[in-house]
Amino acid sequence: MRTSITLVVALWALSPTAHTAEFCVTTSQELSSALSSAGLNNENDVIRIATGNYTAPDANGFRYIANSVSPENHSLVISGGWTEFFGNPCGQQAGSTPYDTFLSGNGGRVLGIYAGTLSNITGVEISNLSITGGDSTGDGGGLRMTMSGSDGDIRIDRCAFIGNQADFGAALSVYGNERIELRSSVIAANTTNHSMTTGGAIFITTSGNKGIYLINNTLVSNQVEASDTPQYGGALLVANDPAQALVVNNILWGNEGHDLATFGSGDFYIHNNDIGSRSGNVFELNNNISVEPTYTGGLLNFTPAGDSALIDAGSEPPTFNPIPVPFDNNWGTGTVDFIGNPRIRGERIDIGAYEGVPSGIFEDGFE
Numbered sequence: 001m002r003t004s005i006t007l008v009v010a011l012w013a014l015s016p017t018a019h020t021a022e023f024c025v026t027t028s029q030e031l032s033s034a035l036s037s038a039g040l041n042n043e044n045d046v047i048r049i050a051t052g053n054y055t056a057p058d059a060n061g062f063r064y065i066a067n068s069v070s071p072e073n074h075s076l077v078i079s080g081g082w083t084e085f086f087g088n089p090c091g092q093q094a095g096s097t098p099y100d101t102f103l104s105g106n107g108g109r110v111l112g113i114y115a116g117t118l119s120n121i122t123g124v125e126i127s128n129l130s131i132t133g134g135d136s137t138g139d140g141g142g143l144r145m146t147m148s149g150s151d152g153d154i155r156i157d158r159c160a161f162i163g164n165q166a167d168f169g170a171a172l173s174v175y176g177n178e179r180i181e182l183r184s185s186v187i188a189a190n191t192t193n194h195s196m197t198t199g200g201a202i203f204i205t206t207s208g209n210k211g212i213y214l215i216n217n218t219l220v221s222n223q224v225e226a227s228d229t230p231q232y233g234g235a236l237l238v239a240n241d242p243a244q245a246l247v248v249n250n251i252l253w254g255n256e257g258h259d260l261a262t263f264g265s266g267d268f269y270i271h272n273n274d275i276g277s278r279s280g281n282v283f284e285l286n287n288n289i290s291v292e293p294t295y296t297g298g299l300l301n302f303t304p305a306g307d308s309a310l311i312d313a314g315s316e317p318p319t320f321n322p323i324p325v326p327f328d329n330n331w332g333t334g335t336v337d338f339i340g341n342p343r344i345r346g347e348r349i350d351i352g353a354y355e356g357v358p359s360g361i362f363e364d365g366f367e
Contacts, residue, residue, distance in 0.1 A: 039072060067118050081096025109135075115146060123153050145172070154179065188302075194224075211239060234258060270286070271284070293352070313351050
């Protein structure tokens with residue numbers, strides 16, 4: 001019996017369903033090839049991108065299309081900031097920030113993730129990347145993800161979307177029916193061409209029962225080119241019942257028109273944000289502020305100044321929860337901020353993608 005069990009375990013470990021394909025990317029061509037292979041290999045895929053600048057091959061951008069002959073029923077993980085270690089160009093990631101790895105557009109969208117017509121994607125995670133210079137006549141100039149037919153969760157963590165343009169969802173547009181999470185990211189200086197019922201530097205829509213989570217992001221200084229009103233230059237979220245949305249610990253400020261717009265028949269929980277202008281539906285509105293953010297300074301540095309109202313003004317998820325966990329309790333902040341500093345450096349978590357240092361406390365935490 002023991003021999004039989006051992007053989008079964010060994011065969012399972014070697015089976016295609018248990019295998020993960022890993023790619024180390026150091027050039028734009030290698031990134032295109034890795035994404036193409038990952039969409040066809042019927043395996044879980046991990047793509048590690050070395051620090052540097054990567055330009056999309058054409059106006060279609062870098063593309064992952066899960067559409068293999070045998071349906072691609074697997075996950076995709078893409079991360080930047082990898083450096084050489086013991087001869088491996090992608091051997092370590094320590095100390096890197098999203099600003100160390102840039103993906104840029106080439107006359108069109110920067111990156112697209114598509115479920116295709118044959119396949120299911122069981123999950124996507126994108127982290128530690130900067131996406132810039134995208135320009136789409138449709139949506140998602142920086143990143144477009146279409147996973148409405150898939151049962152996988154989506155997490156975008158510690159990414160920057162800067163200087164992208166599209167009709168709507170200038171920085172990113174996401175369609176999905178499972179959990180959609182955008183966390184500890186910077187969305188700045190993107191331009192939306194449309195207003196009225198579509199727009200937004202970010203556009204996220206879902207009708208699934210897991211909903212949308214916006215956690216500790218900095219979404220500032222995004223523009224709208226259209227002259228008609230209303231204008232939605234910030235975040236535009238659409239959640240239809242049974243979907244819900246939690247917007248917590250975000251800076252939503254200085255975007256043209258409304259900084260946050262929430263539409264649909266679902267419930268919207270809006271907690272502990274710094275919001276300039278808001279429009280749309282709300283179920284619960286708690287502990288938000290509306291003050292001009294102040295930062296320590298520097299290009300694309302959104303670290304709160306030591307005396308900023310953003311310091312220690314955020315919320316943390318409860319330590320203990322009933323079962324099932326309530327929607328608005330089912331979230332986390334991660335252990336580090338946008339540039340890799342500890343997620344809490346004062347008494348509580350801050351609002352925004354960066355964690356600041358309260359006045360009177362040195363960088364090492366000692367007075």
